[in-house]
Amino acid sequence: MVVLSAAVTTKAGKVVLSRQYRELSRIRIEGLLAAFPKLIGTDRQHTYVETDNVRYVYQPVETLYVLLITTKNSNIVEDLETLRLLGKILPEYSPRYGVVDEESVMEAAFEIIYSFDEVIDWGGLRENVDLQQIATFTEMYSHEERLVKMIQESKMAEAKEERKRREEEIRRQRSDGGDRLGMLGNELGKMLQAGGMGSFAQDLGLTGLQNKAAANAAYAAAGGISSDSYAQQQSTMGMGGGGGMGMSGMGSQMGMGMNMRNVISSSSGYGRSNAGPPPVAGTAAKKGMSLGKGKKQDNILDSLRAEGEVVDAPVSRLKGAKANAAAAAAYVPPSQAIHLATIEKLNLTVSRDGGIQNMEVKGDLMLRVTDSAKAGIRLQVxxxxxxxxxxxxxxxPNVDRTLFSTQGLIGLKDPKRPFPTGNPLGVLRWRLVTKEEDKAPLLINCWPSDNGDESVVNIEYELGASKELRDVVITIPIGTSSQPTVNQCDGEFVYNSRTQSVEWRLAMIDESNSQGSLEFSTGPTDANAFFPINVSFSSKYTYAPIVVSQVALVSSGEPVEFGHDVSLVPDTFSIV
Structure with missing residues (x-):
């Protein structure tokens, strides 16, 4: 099937929304949609209507039409299945569940378009999905995003706790510093009293008022004059009130009676910031606040595992691991205790003139057991x-080969011995070496030609031994920085200026599009510059059709639930 556009219109012909899946101009698609209401008759029921160029496949949904515009050679059976699936999407995403009208479709337009994109890929091919998978994909839930957010929240909580701890520590240091300054003031006051300057210490606030008389007496015995005596003499001479020259007057009017603790605190702070001792050589500077994350992060990972989530180890822990340990994460089962994976890797080299130079397929059946209670098993293969x-x-080597060859069972030579748990184990391996061209999964012919001022490249593909290939990318080097011009393309055409190559991408190749072609032109280039051509794809159809029909416990014969993944990918696939 090749869908050009999917749209929702009213029965009067008004376009509510439309989504294109091939390169079409806006004027062209608007003309096709405008012609649709005129082609529908009122005397009979229709499922499709054709014109000279396109086919309209439609389905009424209450007051609306769900419409597909396809090519005339598109498979109408697949088109009808796609149409029915699109018709189920509208009530699913309606704000008023089950009610489908123009207003509800407009309100949920983007959600509906995103869902259409999950059903039909760019190029007009249908994806093999159902309604539940569409809901899962459009939800865009990301386990990694959730994990990162939880780690960030734990970091923020730790930072807040550290901030509170530091504030309390600074507050405690300030309190201890004030007490030490008070003790220093008392010691200085005692020194001044012992030196006959007790009254001066009293005026500076270094002694208590109850000691004032004792301080004055000690100062007078030492031959000095106290501030009180001096103030009395000045008042007798008429100078105390007018001039205010007494120590007490000066203290009150000029602020000399300030608390010495503040003076000492200010000066000591100044000394620390400007005249402090130089740092000792070889002493590392104290780092800033560091947030410990290992324990918290491990707790988060453990909690996610307890919920049944599959959590990979942090990247930093995998840096020193071996490559096979990192690859083992690919076999982590989603839920089953027994998980199997059939993996085939293809190495294929094809001559540009035809014929296979080398073709080798290597396959492995990998077994991963996560529950030791279910490790004593046998596989019916x-x-x-x-x-x-x-x-x-x-x-x-540890598998009973005779049991496999006679009964198709894979089990250990010692029935009492369980399979190892944790890491995947390759229990079966196979190999295919051939030069038969009909065994190749995809046949590609490239015909470059020089037209003087430009080079024209024609490439054709034909589906080979494989029934279905997905995510096919055919990379053709062009050997020049000039922008290529596409003349004809079945699929998607991408030019990579960095590698000076053309990528021909096809979402899926199966019986419905078993053949296709690409034609593009570029600057004059030698024909050898367009080789080697590299091909990549993925497929669920392997050369060895391994089927695991049952997994059972050796002790009781009770069947065990298991999962099985199958994949074929090329290590190298090149046309030279």
């Missing part, structure tokens, strides 16, 4: 007759 096609199988 079928190879699907792959041996007759040249596939050679080999079991793990």
């Amino acid at each position: 079928s190879t699907g007759g792959a041996e007759s096609n040249g596939v050679q199988f080999r079991t793990h």
Whole structure:
């Protein structure tokens, strides 16, 4: 199927929303949508209507139409299935659940468009999804984002606790410093009294009022004159009130009777900031506040694991791990205690003139057990007759090879011995080496030609032995920095200026589009510059159709729930 556009219109012909999946101008798509109401008759029920160029496939949903505009050679059965799925999306995302009208569709327009994009990819091909998967994808839940947010919140909580602790410590230091300054003032006052300057110490606030008489007496015995005596003499001479020259007068009018503690505190602070001792050589500067995160982060990861979430180890912990330990994370089962993965890797080199130079397929059946209570198991495995096609199988040294060859069971030689838990274990391995061209998953022909002022490249693909390929990317080097011009393309065309290459991308290749072509032109270039062509893809159809029908406990024969993933990916696939 090839969908050009998906739209929702009223029965009067008004376009509520529209989404294009191929390169179409706005004028073109508006013309197609405007012509749709005129093609519908009122005397009979329609499911589709055709014109000379396109096909309209539509379905009434209450007062609206859900409409697909497709090419005439598109598979109408798949188009109808896609249309029914789109029709279910409208009531699902309506703000008033179950009510589908123009107002509700306009209010949820973006959610509906995003859901349409999950059903139909760019290029007009249908994705194999259902309504529940669409809801999951559009929800855009990210486990990594949740984990990062929880770690950030724990860091903020730790920072707040550290701030409170530091504030309390600074407050305590200030309180201890004030007490020490008070003791220093008392000691200075005692020294002044012992030296016959007790009255001066009293005026400076270094002694209490109850000691004032004793201080004056001690000062007079030492041959000095107290401030009170001096004030009395000045008042007798008429100078105390007018001039205010007595020590007490000066203290009251000029602020000399200030608290010496403040004076000492200010001066000592000044001394610390300007005349403090130099730092000792070799002493490292004290770092700023550091937030410990290891314990908190581990607690968060443990809590997520307790909830049943699959949590990977932090990246920093994987830096020193081996490559196989990092790859083992790919086999972590989502929920089952037993998880199997069939993995095939393809190495293929094809000549540009035709024929396979080298083709090798290596496969592994990986077993991962996460529950030690279910580690004593046997697997019922079928190879699907792959041996007759040249596939050679080999079991793990600890696996009973006779049991596998006679009964198709994979189990350890010692039945009482369980499989190891934690890391994945390759229990079965196979290999296929061939030069038969019909065994290649995809056949590609490239025809570069020189037209004098430009080079024209024609590339064709044809689906080979594989039933379905996904995320296909065919990379063609062009050997020049000039921008290529696309003349015809089945799929998506991307030019990478950094690598000076063209990427021909197809979301899926199956029986519905088993053949396709690309034609582009670029500056004059030697034909050898367009090689080697590299191909990447993924597929769930392997050369060895391994089927695990049952996993059962050795002790009781009770079946055990398990999961099984299958994938075929190329290590190297090049046309040279």
